[in-house]
Amino acid sequence: MSVRWFGDREREAEPGAALAALRARLAGVAAAAPGPERHGLLAGALVEASALAQGLADAERAAAGADDGGPADRAALDLLAALARALWASWRAGGRTAPPGPELLAPLERLPRPAAIRLRRAEGHALYAVYPECHAAAARALAGSDAVVIGIRSIGAGLAAAVAAGAGLAPPLATVRPVGPPFRREVHLGPSLAARVAAARRGVFAVADEGPGQSGSSLAAAVAALEALGVPAERVHLFPSHAGGPGPEAGAEILDRWARAARHHVPFEALLLADHPLALHRSAEDVLGRAEAPPADLSAGGWRRHAFAPGDQSAWPPSQGWRERRKYLLRAGGRSWLARFAGLGAAGEAALARARALAGAGLGPAPAALRHGFLFVPWLEDAVPLPAAPPPPRAVLLDAATRHLAFIARAFPAAPDAGAGPAALLEAARANALEALGGDARRGLDAAAARLPEVVRWARPVEVDGTADAWDWLVRRDGALVKADALDHHADHGLAGCQDALWDVAGAELALGLTSSEGQALAKRVRAAAPGAPPGLLPFYRLCRAALELARWSLALGDGALDPAERVRRQGARAAAEGALRRALGAA
Numbered sequence: 001m002s003v004r005w006f007g008d009r010e011r012e013a014e015p016g017a018a019l020a021a022l023r024a025r026l027a028g029v030a031a032a033a034p035g036p037e038r039h040g041l042l043a044g045a046l047v048e049a050s051a052l053a054q055g056l057a058d059a060e061r062a063a064a065g066a067d068d069g070g071p072a073d074r075a076a077l078d079l080l081a082a083l084a085r086a087l088w089a090s091w092r093a094g095g096r097t098a099p100p101g102p103e104l105l106a107p108l109e110r111l112p113r114p115a116a117i118r119l120r121r122a123e124g125h126a127l128y129a130v131y132p133e134c135h136a137a138a139a140r141a142l143a144g145s146d147a148v149v150i151g152i153r154s155i156g157a158g159l160a161a162a163v164a165a166g167a168g169l170a171p172p173l174a175t176v177r178p179v180g181p182p183f184r185r186e187v188h189l190g191p192s193l194a195a196r197v198a199a200a201r202r203g204v205f206a207v208a209d210e211g212p213g214q215s216g217s218s219l220a221a222a223v224a225a226l227e228a229l230g231v232p233a234e235r236v237h238l239f240p241s242h243a244g245g246p247g248p249e250a251g252a253e254i255l256d257r258w259a260r261a262a263r264h265h266v267p268f269e270a271l272l273l274a275d276h277p278l279a280l281h282r283s284a285e286d287v288l289g290r291a292e293a294p295p296a297d298l299s300a301g302g303w304r305r306h307a308f309a310p311g312d313q314s315a316w317p318p319s320q321g322w323r324e325r326r327k328y329l330l331r332a333g334g335r336s337w338l339a340r341f342a343g344l345g346a347a348g349e350a351a352l353a354r355a356r357a358l359a360g361a362g363l364g365p366a367p368a369a370l371r372h373g374f375l376f377v378p379w380l381e382d383a384v385p386l387p388a389a390p391p392p393p394r395a396v397l398l399d400a401a402t403r404h405l406a407f408i409a410r411a412f413p414a415a416p417d418a419g420a421g422p423a424a425l426l427e428a429a430r431a432n433a434l435e436a437l438g439g440d441a442r443r444g445l446d447a448a449a450a451r452l453p454e455v456v457r458w459a460r461p462v463e464v465d466g467t468a469d470a471w472d473w474l475v476r477r478d479g480a481l482v483k484a485d486a487l488d489h490h491a492d493h494g495l496a497g498c499q500d501a502l503w504d505v506a507g508a509e510l511a512l513g514l515t516s517s518e519g520q521a522l523a524k525r526v527r528a529a530a531p532g533a534p535p536g537l538l539p540f541y542r543l544c545r546a547a548l549e550l551a552r553w554s555l556a557l558g559d560g561a562l563d564p565a566e567r568v569r570r571q572g573a574r575a576a577a578e579g580a581l582r583r584a585l586g587a588a
Helices: 015-031 036-064 071-092 102-109 132-142 156-167 191-199 217-228 252-260 268-272 346-360 394-411 422-450 452-458 502-512 516-529 535-557 564-587
Strands: 010-013 117-120 148-152 174-176 205-208 236-239 327-332 335-341 369-371 374-378 473-475 481-483
Touching: 010 015, 015 036, 015 102, 015 117, 036 071, 036 117, 036 132, 036 156, 036 174, 036 346, 036 369, 071 102, 071 132, 071 156, 071 174, 132 156, 132 205, 132 236, 132 268, 148 156, 148 217, 156 174, 156 205, 205 217, 217 236, 217 252, 346 369, 346 374, 394 481, 394 502, 394 516, 422 452, 422 535, 422 564, 452 535, 502 516, 502 535, 502 564, 516 535, 535 564
Parallel strands: 148 174, 148 205, 205 236
Antiparallel strands: 010 117, 327 335, 335 374, 369 374, 473 481
């Protein structure tokens, strides 16, 4: 399967400014009261420091041509180790240890720095509820040893520090950057780092990362580099973020390495849902009240059991499975709450700010708290997903879509490089359309390409709503419509990212079944609220949007071991997206 849907997020930063931001974050940690809120701020500091360490190490690698563990890399890893030790101590003490101070930054601040670095977002911390504490807990298997820890950049920098903290080990030796084709990564060590690895080759090595992903090639590449320097395979211990093995793109050699290596993993549930002061259901007791029952897991489509009629699965929409955010239904203080993973550090803080802005505009419930990556909002018990409700009048539907999308277009402008540019959108659309439809798609794609200069000229990126699913629209008892899941799809793992508001208009057409004329009317109303691409360019966005929706459901169909009923649902969603793409190609 060669569909295009995923995209990476990175940004350029000046190291001095990044250090100043980290210093301010540590000051915020020190000023916070002991408990869950401060612990979450400390985790955010570790995530931010990990991104800085990744950027500095990548800059040194670019200068040296290989990973060689230069001075900035070593100083950044010392900083990460100190923060990870503080985070792990805080976890064990329920958030009531003395916080680290900004003096930790001094050694790194004294070093020469490049003019600019590239900071890559750690998807696991932002999207998939990868918690450093889980890696620290797993590392207790190596407690008392003299293991050498190596991380795999980007997210592996902080996770390696967490492993070292959990096992009581020295700071990580280095982090490495796997390079090359996505499913055949390689790790290249410079002479200094290679010599240090060789000197310790008879000891134990711990390799930490978020993976394994589709192929497991990053972890395998790190193990291969160690083996090439004489480290026996049986002395390599892997610290992944999940217990499952590599995905369907893994070759025989990678699967063999995975099978032979010792692996250590503590799942999210074992730590964050345990009876612990910082666990999910206890972290917001000061705001919500004491939990009245264990949290109910709504992840991977589990929310459908609570949002639709009990026992009736015939109306269930498809699920994106593991690609959905972790979320739980919590009963506390006499009412129900949705606890949704919004991201550790800055990602969660941005979601909280957006939720407050939407609530202030009357477009969603007011959030109650953000605690250690989870956003707590009221569960709307009187709301029913649009597909399960009596069809509202078209005027009501269009008015709700207009208010929601116009507010987003006005309130959340984005940087020009915060998402895929129009050319990248069209390139992905071309790849996905040709994959699915073959040569029949060429004429419509060529017509869209002819509009590309105009789209580039007018597009004004905003932090779009980003969803195109009917079930995200909720109908309340009084007939009012409210949009759910509107916080962070502009920053998810998809290629699109931030786009012109017409991207959301195209999504609303798909979700709400709007006619072409209704879509044009919506585009005009949204465009009147904020500048950007004129409504006449909506066909370009329709085509690109439908092509990415087709890719999204094609990938979801590729998940293994699907329940037969779920497979049928996803097939239906894919067929609907393909139909929308055919119509968009024909109109173009």
